[in-house]
Amino acid sequence: MNEFSPRNYARRTLRCVALGALAAVCVLPATAWLLDRHERSVRIANLRIREAETLGVGRPPTPENFHPIEAVPRPPVVSGFDVVSAIDATGKVQDNEFVLGTEVNGQARAWPLNVMTGPDREVFNDTLGGLSIAATW
Amino acid sequence: MIDSKTESLWSHILGEAMRGPMIGTKLETIPSVMTEWSDWKVSHPDTTVVLMPRATSAYSRGFHNPDSGLLIGLLTSTGSKSWQFPTLYRSSPVNDTVDGIPVVVSLKRETFTATIFDRRTGGRELTFRSRGDDIIDLETESTWDLLSGLAVSGSLQGERLQLLPGIVSDSAVWSLYFESENSKR
Numbered sequence: 001m002n003e004f005s006p007r008n009y010a011r012r013t014l015r016c017v018a019l020g021a022l023a024a025v026c027v028l029p030a031t032a033w034l035l036d037r038h039e040r041s042v043r044i045a046n047l048r049i050r051e052a053e054t055l056g057v058g059r060p061p062t063p064e065n066f067h068p069i070e071a072v073p074r075p076p077v078v079s080g081f082d083v084v085s086a087i088d089a090t091g092k093v094q095d096n097e098f099v100l101g102t103e104v105n106g107q108a109r110a111w112p113l114n115v116m117t118g119p120d121r122e123v124f125n126d127t128l129g130g131l132s133i134a135a136t137w
Numbered sequence: 138m139i140d141s142k143t144e145s146l147w148s149h150i151l152g153e154a155m156r157g158p159m160i161g162t163k164l165e166t167i168p169s170v171m172t173e174w175s176d177w178k179v180s181h182p183d184t185t186v187v188l189m190p191r192a193t194s195a196y197s198r199g200f201h202n203p204d205s206g207l208l209i210g211l212l213t214s215t216g217s218k219s220w221q222f223p224t225l226y227r228s229s230p231v232n233d234t235v236d237g238i239p240v241v242v243s244l245k246r247e248t249f250t251a252t253i254f255d256r257r258t259g260g261r262e263l264t265f266r267s268r269g270d271d272i273i274d275l276e277t278e279s280t281w282d283l284l285s286g287l288a289v290s291g292s293l294q295g296e297r298l299q300l301l302p303g304i305v306s307d308s309a310v311w312s313l314y315f316e317s318e319n320s321k322r
Contacts, residue, residue, distance in 0.1 A: 060216075066155040075139075098201070100171055102167055108184035118192040133167060
């Protein structure tokens with residue numbers, strides 16, 4: 001059979017298409033991830049520059065110069081979440097996860113930082129030891 | 138932060154309303170600790186914990202490390218004071234004074250957990266230093282857990298230091314707010 005036979009041609013085309021598809025599967029998500037990472041770092045750098053511009057360096061915020069960035073226009077109120085004992089959290093909270101922990105009037109509570117993350121999860125309205133508190137970081 | 142009742146805008150680092158009907162109002166800062174869950178539940182066995190889907194897994198062991206550029210800071214009546222993690226890593230515990238209050242600042246090396254306690258108890262001022270893996274006070278040689286602030290052995294066993302509202306922060310961000318009044322030991 002000649003190397004330019006229709007069957008060989010079809011096989012070669014099929015191989016090219018398969019390789020192209022494989023490349024797309026591998027390369028496109030990698031590129032998207034890189035672009036996303038780049039975009040995020042640029043965004044953070046811009047936020048820092050804007051913060052530095054509005055606050056100046058080394059000055060606590062005042063009502064006059066307080067212009068925080070609105071990450072989301074109207075973040076939802078975070079409250080009414082599940083709270084369990086340390087024993088009941090076995091397997092649900094990993095030992096090496098960082099938490100924000102506090103104690104009020106003898107009652108202790110922890111909020112995993114991996115939960116307190118994202119523009120709509122910044123402030124946790126809670127009650128502890130008879131006090132109404134907001135946990136944030 | 139915005140409160141949904143008055144729509145006032147709050148600074149989360151100062152706990153103070155900056156705009157809206159509540160302007161000038163200050164919330165009380167409740168002292169807290171940022172540490173690994175394993176440490177927290179050992180020092181607070183009766184603790185409860187919030188369960189919600191994770192948004193990330195980034196804040197796990199290694200998040201606090203010598204290169205993370207973190208510090209622990211304290212707001213004072215005149216400004217602030219802060220202690221860099223690398224400094225604490227070398228010389229924890231640090232005996233210091235803030236606003237006339239003697240404090241001990243420590244960093245647990247395994248998990249990079251920083252705390253600030255008032256180092257007065259029972260009317261006396263204590264001075265802390267490390268001895269092997271333990272933290273002791275020079276005055277009574279009692280051994281202390283500087284995550285819970287509890288004396289675990291020695292003549293002061295059962296005594297507890299008062300936790301102060303230290304804030305763990307990125308050094309670069311902290312310096313935007315407080316650098317000019319910052320002092321590092």
